[in-house]
Amino acid sequence: MPQQRRHHHGSAGHHRPCTHPPRRHRRTRLSGRTRLGLLAAHRRPREQRPPHCLSGQRQRTCAADHRAPRPRLGHHRRRDGQGPACGDPSVTSPPLAGRRVVITRAADQSHELVQQIAALGAEAIVVPLIAIVEPSDAGAALHHALEHLAEFDWLVVTSPNGAARVAGAVARLEASTSGQAQRRMPRLAAVGRTTAEALPLRADLVPQRQFAAGLVAEFPEGTGTVLIAQAEQAGHEVADGLRSKGWQVEVVAAYRTIPQVPPAAERSAVLLSVLSADAVLFASGSAARAWVDVFGPSTPPVVIAIGPATAQAAEELGLKITAIAADHSLDGLVACLSACLLGHG
Structure with a gap:
């Protein structure tokens, strides 16, 4: 009678594979933690970094129309056993x-x-x-300029804070000029969409490229007068650019920032x-x-x-x-x- 072969399941320092496992052990049960680990190992790789955020570039511009991220699947069940099962697509977490x-x-x-x-x-x-406060002159120059706002051909604002500081004067002038042919409203220009939204009236000019150079590039040439309301610490790019196009420019500090x-x-x-x-x-x-x-x-x-x-x-x-x-x-x-x-x- 042939001797029955023994199956060694391994010991310290020596591991032999079991080539003939008993039938009752054919199906191995995995713990919940192990199953989650296997699921994680087979997940689809994370999406590649968008072109505008790839490393190796010193500076990038984010595309405005990037796709919204796909929500991650939930993998949690409440302790009382109620609620969606592991991996239920109805359970999502926000992208960030x-x-x-x-x-x-x-x-x-x-x-x-x-x-x-x-x-x-x-x-x-x-x-x-930072904090937004009154300019060093307590707003005297801005107040004087806004009293004569109707004498300007254009009012230019270069930030939402500047737009907010002139909004009241613009609204009052618009109300006073309604039905009066002898008074007129200056045209309004804003450096960007967010700045324009801070004005009480629709801006006549909002450049496609929403920064100072873009505003100067799209501003028309002319010989009239322009009032620019900006931060006290702001540069001279807009004023110099408009002067180069023939305009007479007056710059007033609408506010200042302090650390x-x-x-x-x-x-x-x-x-x-x-x-x-x-x-x-x-x-x-x-x-x-x-x-x-x-x-x-x-x-x-x-x-x-x-x-x-x-x-x-x-x-x-x-x-x-x-x-x-x-x-x-x-x-x-x-x-x-x-x-x-x-x-x-």
Whole structure:
């Protein structure tokens, strides 16, 4: 009678495969953790990084029409056994769930941005590094210019804050000129869509390229008068550009930005919080300057600028910009953030 072959299932230092397993063990049961591990191993690879956020480029522009990310499938069941099963397509998580994003805008202007980021599932960390205050002359030059607003051919605003400062005067003049042929409204020009939306009337000119150079390029030539309401610290690019086209230009400071420094006792904790975030958003060059004053050149991995002027100011301060929003608005800023964070996976 032949001797029955023994099956060795292995011991320390010696592993022999079992070539003839007993029938009752033909079907091996896997633990829940193992099954999830196998599912994860066979998932489709994460989408490749969008072209506008590929590494190796010093600076990129985010496409405004990028595809929205596909929500991730849920893999959790409630402890009481109720609710959808593992992998149920009806259970989704927001595309930026678990991400943390630093917002550097003034505290009273951050609400909309916080809402948009929260809608994507990310946590917004509001660190207001700037505040919007009256210009150094307490608004005297702006007030005088707005009293004579009807004498100008154009009113140009270069930021939402500037537009907000002149909105009341524009609305009053429009109401007073209604039905009066002897008084007229100046034409309105805004540097971008978000700035135009802060005006009480529809702007006559909003350039396709929503920054200073784009506004100058599309502004018509002429010999009339132009009033520009801008930040006290703003440059002269728009004024010089319009003068080169024949216009007589008057520039007034509508507001100024001042840095907001966290209290010394909180600075270390704030620094740790912002540097451990996934991204930071800059909507102005003044916010970038305030960042360097408080935190130095260190930043989260992803740094998004709302436009070329902001990016240039940030890079001149030693900050590395990951991408620039193609649409220089809050919507464009968030779209660019989403594309880059998903690309960084």
